[in-house]
Each structure stands twice: as structure tokens, then as C-alpha cells.
Amino acid sequence: MSSPGSGKTTTLEKTLARIMPDVTSAVIVGDICTTHDADRLAQTGAPVVQVNTDEFGGDCHLAAHVIEKAVTNIDLEAIDLLIVENIGNLVCPAEFDIGEDARVVVLSVTEGEDKPVKYPLMFRECDAALLNKIDLLPYLDYDKKAAVAYIHQIHPDMPVFEISAKTEDGFDPWINWLKSKVDQKIN
Template sequence: MSDVDDRLIKLEMDVLAANDKVAAENRNYFAEHNILALNLVSSPGSGKTTLLCQTIDALKNEVPLMVIEGDQQTINDAERIRATGCRAIQINTGENCHLDAEMIKDASAKLVPEDNSILFIENVGNLVCPAAFDLGELCKVVVLSVTEGEDKPLKYPYMFNASKVMILTKIDLLPYLNFDVEKCKQYAKQVNPDIEIIELSSTTGKGMEKWVNWLKSHRK
């Protein structure tokens, strides 16, 4: 290995170590205020924002909810979230392909999540970089739509291994697709035997109750 490779590895380790330090501060802050912070990750177009909008509609009269939106450009998703009546702040990462703990710390300071609330962090659409960056969240929730390949857990094992929950979305489209649900679930369990799997449709509402109940139980 060359000296250049050594320096690159050390730099990457330094970046991750600095991020982990801030992530620990975020986690302590969330714990002190009883804030359930979740990091939603996926490929682009999986339906994260639609899922969030439906989740907000289901819970907004019971639980204080806030959203941190991450995208490389535009404020479109944050505007969709605000249209539900939920407070949201947008982070544009530019060339960066993920959110980091410092971004979440700064956004939280501006948003000031309420005590006993749920904070959804919608990460940049990417199944690679966000896997390595702890934001201080309770856990990662990976969103996979049935319009993608059922072998995604095998292609992106680090993300599925780092996630506590896999939400399989757009199940209302299954009759029109060649997507093997059981094989997808098998692949996810192969990568992460402990991953919880929730199947739902944000459009029809099927399966949403299970997701909402998961949120309520982990908020306690």
C-alpha cells in the first residue's frame, strides 16, 4: 500500500471519528429530551417523503413531529412536509451524498424539537454513503420499494446491515410487477438476521398501522 493510500485511509478514519463524536452529542441531546430520532435512508424514488406525509397525518394529533430533510438540491420535499402542518427544515448537501452529524446538530438547533417528540431525518437518496455516518439517531430505517430489485439487500449489504427496520413500500403495485417479496425478505434477513420488516402502501394505507404502532412503541 502506498503512502497516498495510507493518508487517504487515515483521513477517512479522522472524518468518521469526528462525525461519531458529534453524533454522540446528538444522541445525548435526543435522550435528555426524550426525542425519538430516526434516520430514513433509501434509493431515490423509494417513496420516503410520501411515507413521511402519511405518517404525519396519522400521528400529528397525538405526538409532536418534526422533520429534517436532506437533498443535494431543491426544497421541494420540505415544502411537501410543511404542507401537512409539520415543522420541517431543509438541508441541501450540494455535492455531498449524505447528511452528517454536524448538519443534524445545526438543524436541530434551528428546529428545536419539542420534548417527547419524534424527529424524522430523511437522508439523501443513496444506499452507500449514509450507511457509514451515524447522526445520533436511535436507528436507521431503510425504505425499499417493490419497483426496485428484490436483491437490493445483497447489492447494498452495509446499509441493510446498519438498519434496524426495512420498510417495503408501494405494495399496492405488486400485481403489476415481477417482484418476489419473500425472496427480498430472505435476502434482507441473510444480510441482517435481526432486521424488522414492515410491508405497506402509503397510497392505500395498507400496512400503515403496523408502522405507526412501531413508532408509538419505540417512542415509549
């Protein structure tokens, strides 16, 4: 989950490239319109189900009944990990339980340090945060310490992984966290 344009799809593309084929994965991707994200993610070789919420009333989030319908297109027995890329929105997706085992929020450094306190529910509900686009830090007046402090003010002890989905800097700890979550679930 994240606001629009924070890098969810690029992060997923790079993540899938690193965990596949060890962790067999599938993706449900939600967008109000277009199949651009699904087309990009399908390149990774993972089965991708696109949900356009237009069909469900142009909703601002994916709801459980939408996921229930989408998973009928996926061979769940054949996969270790099902990733749901929610609608780009820092408000509504946090509110609705879709049956997930873990939730991750992507926050990019171009969005401003105080987003966690402006959208507390999202940061409260998630299990980990990815602070994305750190390759841009030299060009921004961004107080990274303040951003992480804000995240921890909402959700103390939440893991924050500083990454660049473009350069893949910082990916190892994030991938290890994700793999450990899959292991926990399987075992």
C-alpha cells in the same frame, strides 16, 4: 434512508398525518437540490428544516455536523420525535452516524429483490425496513419472499413492514412500531 424514488417523502407524509398530534414531530429533510420535499412535508403541519447539501459541498449523505446545525432551527424541547430524511442513496447515509436512536430503510418493490445483498451495510445498520409500493405487486414480476429473505440474510430478525404509501395498506404495524420506539425513548 433509501435509494432515490423509493417513497421516503410520501411515506413520511402519510406517517406524520397518522401520528400527529399525539406524537409531536419535526423533520429534517436532506436533498442535494430543491425544497420540493420540505414543501410537501410542511403541509402536514410538522416543523420542517430543509438541508441542501450543496451548501456543504454537494455531499452524498447528511453528516452529524449538518444535523447539529439544522437542529438549532427546531425547538427540541417541544417535540417527541425528530425524523431525518436522508439523501436518497443506499450507500453513503449508512456509513455516517448522525446521532439517531433508530434507523429505517425504505425499499420499494420496483427496485429488485436483491438490493439488500447489493447494499448490505444499509440493511445491516437499520433497525427496520419498509417494503413500499406493494400496491404495484399485481403488475410486477416481483418475488416478495426472496426480497424479505435477502433482507434477513443481511439482518436476521429485522422487522419488515410491507406497506403502500399510496393506499396506506399495511401502515398500522409500522405506526405501532414507530410509536413504541418513541415510547421507549420517552420512558
